[in-house]
Amino acid sequence: MNSCNQIGNLVADPETRTSEKGTPITTWRMAINNSGGDDVFIDVTAFGKTAEFVANHFHKGKAIFVTSRLNQDNWEDKQTGKPRSKHTLIADRVGFCGSKADNEGAKGAKEEDPFA
Numbered sequence: 001m002n003s004c005n006q007i008g009n010l011v012a013d014p015e016t017r018t019s020e021k022g023t024p025i026t027t028w029r030m031a032i033n034n035s036g037g038d039d040v041f042i043d044v045t046a047f048g049k050t051a052e053f054v055a056n057h058f059h060k061g062k063a064i065f066v067t068s069r070l071n072q073d074n075w076e077d078k079q080t081g082k083p084r085s086k087h088t089l090i091a092d093r094v095g096f097c098g099s100k101a102d103n104e105g106a107k108g109a110k111e112e113d114p115f116a
Contacts, residue, residue, distance in 0.1 A: 002069045004089060007097055008032040010062050011041065016055040026051035030064060044068065046091040054094055063097035 008030035016026045026046045031039040044066060046054050058064055068089035077084050 004066075004068050004070050006030070006032050006042075006066045006068065006089070008042075008064060008066070010058055010060050010064060013060050014054050014058055016051060023047055024051040024055070026054045028054065028058070030066070042087065042089055044089045044091050046094065050091055050094055054091075057096075058094075065095040065097050066091050067093040 011029045011031050014026045014028040016024055019025055024047070027043060029041060029043050031041050034040050054064075066089060068091045071088045071090050072085055073088060074083065074085045076082070
């Protein structure tokens with residue numbers, strides 16, 4: 001089973017683009033507070049309605065809950081020729097974190113269930 005649940009904060013505004021087939025794709029980087037005191041930074045990608053939801057309701061510094069799949073990107077370093085890899089998350093569902101007051105001014109956020 002490949003399922004991750006993470007709560008973190010966006011370290012930059014999400015970026016959205018559209019695939020050749022017209023599917024929205026939103027990417028963002030989030031900081032996850034590690035119990036040891038060091039933050040863990042990870043890139044997240046969402047597709048379709050989830051991508052639109054993130055683009056419309058989240059911005060830098062905002063707390064976010066993400067249910068996702070762990071993904072590993074592999075490539076060859078162009079300068080050294082050595083294999084490289086990086087873990088990312090593919091978001092299946094996202095939601096607000098924090099108090100209702102924290103989320104009321106978030107780019108027109110309203111009472112809605114992002115998991116619907």
